[in-house]
C-alpha cells in the first residue's frame with residue numbers, strides 16, 4: 001500500500017464536474033483578471049469567515065506583505081513572530097523594512113508561547129504576527145490583551161488554518177488583519193497560487209486593496225506606489241467551488257487525526273495536543289519522537305510519505321545568521337527540530353491507510 005503525504009488527484013476526482021464547469025465559465029467569459037469570479041469568491045470567503053472584507057491577492061506571502069504595509073510597518077519597526085513557522089512570515093516583515101523578532105513556541109501547542117511574549121516587546125515593537133501553525137488555533141485572548149496594553153497590532157497568519165475556530169469564532173477574524181494562502185496543498189487550495197487579506201477594518205481593507213493594485217484609486221490615478229498582486233479569475237472560481245466542501249474536508253481531517261491519536265495512544269510517540277477552546281483543522285498531523293530518522297526510514301521503506309515542518313526553525317536559518325542566535329535563545333523550537341514528524345493526513349485518507357501507517361510505526365517504536 002502506498003500512502004502519499006497529500007492526494008490532490010483523489011480530491012479532484014470527488015469534485016471534477018463542479019470544477020470543470022466553473023473553469024469553463026471563466027474561460028467562456030474570459031474573466032481572467034478581476035471580474036465577477038474574483039468578486040464572488042471575495043464575498044464568499046468573507047461570509048464564510050464572518051468577516052467584513054476579503055481582498056484577493058497573488059499568494060499568502062504577498063498577503064502578509066500587503067497586510068503589514070497596510071498597518072504601516074516600516075523602517076525601524078520590530079514585529080514579533082514565532083520561532084517555528086514558514087519563512088514567509090518573517091520575510092514579509094523584512095520586505096517592509098522592519099525587523100522580525102523571534103519568540104519561542106509552547107512545547108504543547110507548538111504555537112507562540114504567550115508567557116514569553118511580553119519580554120519581547122520593546123519601544124520599537126509595532127505588531128505581533130500570530131501563526132495558527134499546523135491548523136491549530138493559537139491562544140488569541142491573552143495575545144490580544146497584551147497587544148491592547150502595549151498598543152500593538154495583531155496579524156493572524158492563517159495560511160494553514162482555513163476554518164479553524166478559537167472558542168467558536170473563526171480564526172482570521174480575531175486580530176486587526178489576517179492573511180490566507182491558497183497554495184494547492186493548503187486546506188483550501190487553488191490550482192495555482194492565490195492568497196487573501198481579511199479584515200473588519202474598512203480603512204485597512206481599502207489600503208490593502210490599493211497596495212495590491214499599484215496604489216490606485218481610479219484608472220491611471222495612483223496616490224502612492226503599490227504593487228501588482230492579484231488573485232485571478234480561474235483560481236477564484238475554483239476556490240468558490242472548493243469553499244463549499246471545506247467544512248466537510250475539515251471534519252474528515254479531524255476524524256483522521258482522531259483515528260491516528262487513538263491508535264497511537266500508549267505508544268512512545270507524542271500526539272497533538274488540542275486545547276479545549278480549539279477546533280483545529282489539522283493542516284498537518286505532527287507527532288514527536290526521539291527516534292525520528294529511524295522511523296522516517298521505516299515509513300519510507302513501506303511506501304509511506306512523511307514530512308518535517310520545519311527541519312530548521314527560523315532563528316537558525318542561514319538567512320538569519322545576522323541575528324547571531326544560539327539554541328539557548330529558543331530552546332523549545334530548537335529541540336523540536338530533531339523530534340517533530342508530520343504524518344500523512346488529507347481529507348481523502350482512508351482508515352486502512354491510517355491503520356497501515358500506525359502498524360508500521362508500532363513495529364519500529
Ligand SMILES: *Cc1c(COP(=O)(O)O)cnc(C)c1O
Pocket residue numbers: 059060061062085086088089131157159160181182183193194195
Ligand atoms: C504557505 C504559508 C505561507 C505562504 O503562502 P504562499 O501562498 O506559499 O506564499 C505563509 N505562512 C505560512 C504559515 C504558510 O504555511
